[in-house]
Amino acid sequence: MGNCCPDKNTKQTNKKKKFEERGLINETLLESDFEESNKEPIRILLLGAGESGKTTFFKQMKLLQEDDFSQDEKLVYKTLIRKECVSAMNILILNAKRLNYNIEKIEEANLILNSKKTTPWSKEIGLALIALWKDDAIHQTFGCKNKKFHLGDSVGFFFNNLDDITQADYLPSNEDILRCRTTTISVDEADFQLENYNFKLIDVGGQRNERKKWSYCYDQISSVIFFVSLVGYSQVLFEDNATNRMEESLALFRDVVKSPYFIQSLIVVYLNKKDLFKNLINEVELSTCFPEYKGGSNYENAIEYIEEKFKNIGKPIQDGNKSDILTFPTCALDTEEIRDLTTLTLGKVINNDFYDLGLL
Incomplete structure (x- = not known):
């Protein structure tokens, strides 16, 4: 040959x-x-x-x-960024439990854990994310990322901007889109x-x-x-x-x-x-x-x-x-x-x- x-x-x-x-x-x-x-x-x-x-x-x-980016692209990334936030918080909650860190926001944690990939975004999910990001156990767990488990590089950036991301009229900035993890x-x-x-x-x-x-x-x-x-x-x-x-x-x-x-x-x-x-x-x-x-x-x-x-x-x-x-x-x-x-x-x-x- x-x-x-x-x-x-x-x-x-x-x-x-x-x-x-x-x-x-x-x-x-x-x-x-x-x-x-x-x-x-x-x-x-x-x-x-x-x-x-x-x-x-x-x-x-x-x-x-x-x-x-076009308006249509921004709307697509709006959904992707919110899904990334829910997915990342899910990982943090599970690892907090594995590392024996006590989460205080139990109700909010259960809401996120029960959210599936197909679960539509809601005001309640947004408020749960904001509350959990203020939880000491979640922050302790976040500090263990890449040592104990994998988490995307821009997760902290998005969590620090949850007040904007959870707004009904939120549209991603160019930086948001660049940071959004898309496989x-x-x-x-x-x-x-x-x-x-x-x-x-x-x-x-x-x-x-x-x-x-x-x-x-x-x-x-x-x-x-x-x-x-x-x-x-x-x-x-x-x-x-x-x-x-x-x-x-x-x-x-x-x-x-x-x-x-x-x-x-x-x-x-x-x-x-x-x-x-x-x-x-x-x-x-x-x-x-x-x-x-x-x-x-x-x-x-x-x-x-x-x-x-x-x-x-x-x-x-x-x-x-x-x-x-x-x-x-x-x-x-x-x-x-x-x-x-x-x-x-x-x-x-x-x-x-x-x-x-x-x-x-």
Whole structure:
């Protein structure tokens, strides 16, 4: 059986032929209005484990193009955010009982525990959430998250804004929508333009049961942006409640780098949630995940160490190739930072395509 993946020379020849057919290759290409001729979108694939920030980044790209979410989208997220609050409080109540913390708001706790995913939102549910968030036992339990059980990174943010979220006329802000945890269970695509270049962004689910869909998106990928949750070093997977999230990301990244589909693709690593990591590193040492790490709680040392972990995976594969793997610490919730980082990244993607054509 032949190799299902075209080799480097075949891919480059096909790409040159494609550009020639479109009349894009000439001696003044780099000075010409190549942007206006770039009708076929440059395909960028977003990969990474669950809750690494891929979908948040995907939402940011929509914001950068449209400036705001539509009214219909806000109404959908209004429901999702409220469901996330009920689900998170349910987890806190159950774990408070498991940890033998005495909840005072028994009636409110029972109301939340008896609420199903299909239970419609009510004023009573909203008031119960507000009351429970003021309960000392719930706050004690919340302080144990990620050590004793898993809870989403933005749960505290939403609970601190329950007075707004429970209002009848509540509509989520852009920040609310960016923070809302939505599991990607299909392949989402978005077309956007930057400096007259057309791009297609492809977001796929990061949970283990969703990864079998990844290979269907591998065709003609110019760049892979791989997302890593920096705080994952102190967390376990939602899927098995045992595997360390950072170790899972490293293993997953190794598979991506070794894939023959991405020999010509620019691979970029976004080390996400740096804002949370900066606080967490003072509470939980990186050596809990990497015993050989000796940098203590210094933020810069810890970031550099994790960057090297991912770059070292790429070196045996990238050796002799055009560039090393790029790494960028980031916060996917920071719209301005994402705008600047996206411009930088996409510029490198374009240069990478030029390199494949032998033009750089």
